[in-house]
Amino acid sequence: MIQWRIHLMVLVATSALQGQTIPYSPVGAPAKQKLPLVWNRFRDYAEATKLLEDLVKAHPECCRLESLGKSFGNKEMWVLTVTDFKTGDASQKPAMWIDGGIHANEIQATDVVLYTAWFLAESFGQNPRIDQLLRERTFYLMPMMSPDSRDAHILKPNTTHSPRSGQRPVDDDKDGLVDEDKPDDLDGDGHITQMRRPDPRGRYKPNPAFPNALIPAEPDEVGSYTLLGSEGIDNDGDGKVNEDADGYYDPNRDWAWNWQPGYVQSGAYRYPFSIIENRLVADFIRQHPTIAGAQSYHNTGGMILYGPGDTAENYPPADTELMRSIGSRGEKMLPGYRLLNIGKGLYVVYGGEIDWLYAAQGILPFTNELFTPFNFFREKNETSPFADSEDLHRFDRYLLLGDGVVAWHEVNHPQLGKIEVGGFTKNWGRQPPSFLLEEEAHRNMAFSLYHADQLPLVGVDSVETKAMPNGLTEVTARVSNARQMPTHLVHDVEKKITSPDRIELIGPNVKVLGSFWSRSPIFESPTISRRDLASVRVPTIAGMGSVYVRWIVQGQAPFTVRVTSVKGGVAERLSEKQ
Numbered sequence: 001m002i003q004w005r006i007h008l009m010v011l012v013a014t015s016a017l018q019g020q021t022i023p024y025s026p027v028g029a030p031a032k033q034k035l036p037l038v039w040n041r042f043r044d045y046a047e048a049t050k051l052l053e054d055l056v057k058a059h060p061e062c063c064r065l066e067s068l069g070k071s072f073g074n075k076e077m078w079v080l081t082v083t084d085f086k087t088g089d090a091s092q093k094p095a096m097w098i099d100g101g102i103h104a105n106e107i108q109a110t111d112v113v114l115y116t117a118w119f120l121a122e123s124f125g126q127n128p129r130i131d132q133l134l135r136e137r138t139f140y141l142m143p144m145m146s147p148d149s150r151d152a153h154i155l156k157p158n159t160t161h162s163p164r165s166g167q168r169p170v171d172d173d174k175d176g177l178v179d180e181d182k183p184d185d186l187d188g189d190g191h192i193t194q195m196r197r198p199d200p201r202g203r204y205k206p207n208p209a210f211p212n213a214l215i216p217a218e219p220d221e222v223g224s225y226t227l228l229g230s231e232g233i234d235n236d237g238d239g240k241v242n243e244d245a246d247g248y249y250d251p252n253r254d255w256a257w258n259w260q261p262g263y264v265q266s267g268a269y270r271y272p273f274s275i276i277e278n279r280l281v282a283d284f285i286r287q288h289p290t291i292a293g294a295q296s297y298h299n300t301g302g303m304i305l306y307g308p309g310d311t312a313e314n315y316p317p318a319d320t321e322l323m324r325s326i327g328s329r330g331e332k333m334l335p336g337y338r339l340l341n342i343g344k345g346l347y348v349v350y351g352g353e354i355d356w357l358y359a360a361q362g363i364l365p366f367t368n369e370l371f372t373p374f375n376f377f378r379e380k381n382e383t384s385p386f387a388d389s390e391d392l393h394r395f396d397r398y399l400l401l402g403d404g405v406v407a408w409h410e411v412n413h414p415q416l417g418k419i420e421v422g423g424f425t426k427n428w429g430r431q432p433p434s435f436l437l438e439e440e441a442h443r444n445m446a447f448s449l450y451h452a453d454q455l456p457l458v459g460v461d462s463v464e465t466k467a468m469p470n471g472l473t474e475v476t477a478r479v480s481n482a483r484q485m486p487t488h489l490v491h492d493v494e495k496k497i498t499s500p501d502r503i504e505l506i507g508p509n510v511k512v513l514g515s516f517w518s519r520s521p522i523f524e525s526p527t528i529s530r531r532d533l534a535s536v537r538v539p540t541i542a543g544m545g546s547v548y549v550r551w552i553v554q555g556q557a558p559f560t561v562r563v564t565s566v567k568g569g570v571a572e573r574l575s576e577k578q
Contacts, residue, residue, distance in 0.1 A: 028442065029119075030119070030122035030123045030126055030127070031126060032126060033122050034058040034059070034122065035051075035054055035055065035058050035118065035121075035122065037051070037118060039111070039115055039437060039438040039441055040434040040435060040437050040438055041434065041437075042107055042108070042110075042111055042154065042427075042431075042437075043110075043111065043114065044150070044151055044154045044155060045075060045144065045147050045150055045151045048078075048110060048114060048143055048144060048150075049076070049078065051114055051118070052065050052078055052080050052114075052117070052143070053065065055080065055117060055118065055121050056080075058121070059121040059122075059124065061084070061085060061086065061124070062082055062083060062084055062085065062120070062121055062124045062134055063080060063081070063082055063117075063121050064080070064081045064085075065078060065079070065080050065081075066078075066079055066081070067079075068280040068281065068283070068284050069276070069280045071146075071147050071148050071276065071277050072148055072166060072167060072168050072276055072277070073147070073148030073167050075144075075147040075148060075151075076147075077142070077144075077147065077277060077280050077281070078142070078143065078144065079140055079141065079142050079284065080117050080140075080141045080143075081138060081139070081140055081141075082117060082120045082121060082134065082138075082139040082141065083134050083137065083138040083139065084124070084131070084134040084135050087134075087135045088135075088570075090138045091138070091288070091290065092290060092569065092570050093136060093137055093138040093290065093569055094136070094137055094138075094290060094292050094455045094456055094457060094567055094568055094569050095137065095138040095139070095140060095288060095290045095291040095292065095293075095455075096137060096138070096139050096140070096291070096292070096293045096294070096295070096448070096451070096452040096455065097140050097142070097285060097288075097291045097293070097294040097295070097357075097363070098113055098116060098139065098140070098141050098142070098294070098295045098296075098297075098448055099113065099141075099142040099143075099145050099281070099294075099295075099296050099297070100112055100113040100142070100143055100144070100145065100296070100297040101113075101143065101144045101145050101146055101147075101150055101297075102145035102146055102251045102252050102278075102296065102298070102353065103146065103164045103250075103251065103252065103298060104144075104146040104147075104148075104149030104150040104152065104153050104163060104164070104166075105149070105153050105158070105160065105161055105162055105163060105164050105430070106164075106297075106298050106299040106300070106370070106430065107150070107153060107154070107299075107427075107430075107431055108297075108299060108370050108371065108431055108432060108437060108440060108441070109297035109298055109299060109370060110143045110144050110150060110297075111437065111441055112297050112370065112440065112441045112444050112445060113141050113142070113143040113297065114143050115438075115441035115442065115445055116139075116141060116441075116445040116448060116449075117139075117141045117143070119442075119445055120133075120134065120139060133449060133452060133453060136457055136569070137452050137453075137455065138290070139452065140284075140288065140291065142281060145251065145277060145278075145281065146166050146251055146277060147277075148166060148167040149163045149164075149165065149166055149167055149246065152167060152246060153426070157183065157184075157185035157189075157190050157191065157192050157231075157426075158183070158191075158192055158426045159183070159191075159192045159193075159230060159426055160424065160425075160426050160427070160428065160429035160430045160431065161429075161430065162183070162192070162245065162246065163245065163246035163247060164247075164248075164250065165246050165247020165248045165249055165250065165251075165267075166246075166247055166249065166251055166275060166277070167246055167247070168247065168249065168275075170247050170248055170249060171244070172243060172244040172245070172247075172248050173238070173240070173243045173244045175236065175238060175244075177236060177244065178244070179244055179245065179246060179247075180235055180236050180244050181232075181234070181235045181236050181238075181240070181241070181242060181243050181244040181245070182232075182235070182242065182244070182245040182246065183230055183231055183232045183242045183245060184231055184232045184233045184235070184242075185231060186231050186232075186233075186411045186413065186421055187231075187409070187411050187421055189406060190426070191406055191425045191426045192230055192231045192232075192426065193230070193231055193406050193421050193422055193423035193424065193425075194227065194228075194229070194230055194231070194421065194422065194423040195227070195228035195229060195230070195231055195232075195413070195416075195419050195420070195421050196214065196225045196226065196227050196228060196408065196419065196420050196421075196422075197225065197226050197228060197416070197419050197420070198224065198225060198420070199223070199224070199225055199226040200222065200223075200224065201222075201223070201226075202217070202223040202224055202225040202226040202227075203216060203217050203223045203226065204216060204217060204223050204224070204225045204226065204227055205217045205221070205223050205224050205225065206224070206225075207389075207390070207393070209390070209393075210389075210390065210393035210394070210397070212393065212405050212407060212408065212422060212423075213389050213390070213393050214227065228416065228419065229241055229242065230242055231421055233413070233414060233415060234415060248267070249267055249268070249269040249275070250266070250267025250268070250269075251275055251277065251278060252267075252298075252349070252351075252352055252353055253265050253266075253267040253268045253269070253349070253350065253351045253352065254268065254269050254272060254273060254274060254275045254278050254351055255272065255273070255278065255282070255351050255352055255353050255355065255356035256272035256273055256282070256351075256356060256360065257351070257352075257355045257356040257359045257360050258308075258309070258310055258313065258350050258351060258355055258359075259271075259272040259350060259351035260350040260351060264350065265349075265350040265351060268350070268351055272351065278353075282356070285357070285361060285363075286361070289361075289498055289566050289567070290566060290567060290569075291361070291363055291567075292363060292364065292455040292456060292485065292567035292568075293363060293364045293365070293451050293452055293454075293455045293485070294354075294357045294363045294364070294365035294366070295365070295366055295367075295368065295447075295448045295451060296353055296354060296365065296366070296367045296368075297367075297368055297370055297444065298367055298368065298369050298370065299369055299370040299371050299430050299431065300369055300370065300371050300372075300386070300429075300430040300431075301369045301371075301372065301385035301386050302334070302336045302337040302338065302369060302370075302371060302372020302373070302374060302385050303337060303338055303339075303340050303345075303346070303367075303368070303369040303385060304327045304330045304331065304334070304337055304338070304339045304340070304366055304367075304368055304447075305340055305341070305342045305345075305346065305354070305366065305367040305368070305369065306320075306323040306324075306327060306339070306340075306341060306342070306354070306365075306366055306367075307341070307342055307343075307352075307354050307355050307358055307359075307365070308341075308342065308343055308355055308358075308359075309342040309343050309348060309349030309350065309352045309354065309355050310343050310348055310349070310350060310355075311343040311344055311348060313343070313355075315358070315491060316489075316490035316491055316494070318490045319358075319364075319489050319490050319491055322364065322484065322485060322486075322489075322543070323364065323366070324339065325484065326364075326366075326450070326451055326454055326484070326485075327339040327366060329447075329450060330366075330368075330447040330450070330451075333443055333446055333447050333450070334368075334372075334443050334444065334447060335372075335374060335375075335378075336372035336373075336374025336375060336380070337368075337372060338385065342354065342367070353365075353367075354366075354367050358489075358491065359491065359495075360497070361497065362488065362489055362491065362492030362495075362497035362498050362567070364451075364455075364485055364489065366451065368444055368447070369385075370432075370440060370444060371430070371431065371432045371436075371440055372385060373385070373386065373387035373391055375432065375436055375439075375440075376391055376394075376395045376399075377391075377394075377395070387429075392404070392424065392428075392429065393405070395433075396428070399433070400428070400433055403425075403428075404424060404425055404427075404428035404429075404433070405422070405423065405424055405425065405428075406421070406422045406423060406424075406425060407422055408420045408421070408422030409421065409422060453483070454483050454484040454485050454543075455483060455485050455567070455568075456481050456483050456485050456486060456487040456541070456543070456565065456567055456568035456569070457481065457482045457483045457568060457569055458479065458480070458481055458482075458487065458501070458541065458563045458565045458568040458569050458570070458571050459479070459480050459481075459482060459563075459571045460477055460478070460479055460480075460561050460562075460563055460571050460572060460573035461478040461479070461480050461546070461573075462476075462477065462478045462573070463475065463476075463477045463559065463560075463561045463573050463574070463575035463576075464476045464477075464575070464576075465557045465559065465575050465576070468552070471554065472513070472552055472553065472554060473552075473553050473554075473555065473556070473557065474550060474551075474552055475505060475550065475551045475552075475553060475557075475559050475561075475575065476548065476549070476550045477503065477505075477548070477549045477550075477561040477573070478521070478546055478547075478548055479501075479503055479538075479541065479546065479547050479548075479549060479561070479563045480541070480545070480546040481541040481542065481543060481544065481545055481546070481568060482544070483543060483544070484543040484544060485543050486540045486541060486542050486543045486545070487501050487540050487541045487565045487566075487567055487568035488500075488501075488539065488540035488567065492540075493539050493540050498566040498567060499566060500537040500538055500539050500540075501537070501538045501539075501540065501541060501563060501564065501565040501566075501568065502535050502536070502537055502538075502563070502564045502565075503517070503535070503536045503537075503538060503547075503549050503561065503562070503563045504534060504535045504536075504561070504562045504563075504564070505534050505535075505551045505553065505559055505560075505561055506534075506559065506560040506561075506562060507553075507555055507557075507558070507559040507560060508555075509555055510534070510553050510554070510555035510559065511553060511554040511555060512533040512534040512551050512552070512553050513533070513552045513553060513554065514528075514529070514533060514551070514552045515528075515529040515533045515534070515536050515549065515550065515551045515552070516528045516529060516536075516549075516550055517529075517536050517538055517547055517548060517549040517550070518547070518548050519542075519545070519546070519547055519548070520548065521548050523548060523550065526550075533551070534551070536549050536551075541565070541568065549561075557575050557576070558574050558575045558576070559574070559575045560572055560573070560574050560575070561573055561575070
């Protein structure tokens with residue numbers, strides 16, 4: 001009841017501020033907000049959906065919402081498109097894909113995507129950098145990749161780790177039944193914690209510094225407790241507890257690149273894209289080939305991850321160097337985060353989303369593992385990116401004031417008799433506490449916007465004409481890419497994933513007699529066009545690079561030069577009259 005009253009007070013205060021300028025707001029947030037929201041809490045599916053709908057109502061000039069279809073649990077799979085719709089066709093601008101919550105228990109992943117959508121929309125018209133991004137780019141934001149399990153995590157008893165799977169029933173223990181032995185909330189507090197039994201022969205004892213924590217007793221020491229695992233009952237009478245919970249399959253082992261079956265890759269489902277939510281996302285991305293960059297949010301451990309996921313695979317060196325260049329900037333923006341290769345720095349992943357995005361679609365992707373224990377006490381841990389039990393208990397004592405731990409207390413277990421339950425709550429461990437959630441969202445959003453700004457962006461710098469004998473005209477254009485990422489990754493060029501860039505000469509009554517291009521302004525080692533002479537095809541334009549194109553034509557200026565790049569956008573320029 002108290003929580004609902006606080007929530008109501010926040011809503012009343014928020015509605016009173018709508019459309020008003022905050023008199024003295026800290027920098028880094030929109031000064032005038034149509035939807036002033038709090039970002040120190042998590043939103044379930046219904047609340048997240050309403051936030052997206054409210055953004056579209058408040059900002060129709062830059063936000064549009066669509067559903068890709070319905071999840072297994074009949075929930076709409078929302079994608080929000082954010083761009084300046086007045087400045088060109090959204091489907092032709094270089095685009096950034098951002099998703100979160102493919103593992104639904106990694107709960108803040110969704111909220112970072114929601115925060116990004118809110119920040120972009122609310123800042124539009126107030127922040128010149130955001131205005132430029134939305135003029136030049138299109139953002140496709142998918143906050144909830146596993147919407148069914150997001151609600152399951154929030155609304156039902158769980159640990160901080162569950163459910164990682166989706167909600168399709170699976171016979172985990174091969175007994176002919178599905179999802180029949182889930183964890184049981186023995187004390188009804190909404191958290192699945194641990195069970196223990198007082199035992200003079202037990203091998204665990206309370207930590208003297210943190211009595212709620214158990215540590216192993218010394219080999220020659222008498223313990224005081226036996227650990228019994230997480231809260232649960234043997235529901236199916238097979239002598240095991242909690243062995244057939246939600247799922248189990250891993251939505252991030254389902255993608256159609258380097259996929260392996262379950263006996264090779266734990267968590268793989270039936271076949272690539274056998275999970276409908278993933279297939280809907282993949283279809284959308286394939287239908288939007290202008291997507292040049294992607295960011296997928298997970299948790300935990302404070303990592304900026306890049307592929308490949310398999311140590312047996314290698315990306316072309318230039319593509320890897322580009323990932324490291326952008327990712328290393330992220331390390332500066334995200335204190336305590338580390339840039340790591342997935343397969344070599346974390347663990348091997350087959351059938352992962354990030355590999356499919358890169359290898360099958362020619363997209364530059366990152367996966368961020370949100371939240372780092374560095375934020376506990378701002379101390380570097382060189383041995384592990386994960387918090388140990390004492391760090392969690394210390395932070396809980398001094399900064400959460402005990403809010404992250406359920407104290408051990410007695411319950412009556414129907415099969416074990418009197419036992420004790422206690423331990424970390426489900427909303428603590430993998431997730432940042434409330435007062436760090438907004439910082440986590442903002443810093444990661446800023447990294448995604450930096451990534452988006454480094455996507456290719458083509459332009460026609462100059463179009464020069466020169467009179468030649470016999471009434472001919474020489475037309476020379478310099479076409480550039482003003483950003484760090486090339487218009488095609490090396491892998492894209494090698495595998496011919498997307499079509500080459502086209503640079504066209506357009507003019508009334510123009511007859512092109514010959515054309516060629518070069519990366520040198522003096523046309524050293526030019527490539528001669530053999531087919532459509534007016535439309536020159538270039539495999540890629542390097543990051544921060546240029547190409548030079550020349551046509552020999554019959555006809556008079558002015559001429560228009562237009563460049564069309566699948567992932568670099570569209571631009572054109574009119575020549576000066578002779």
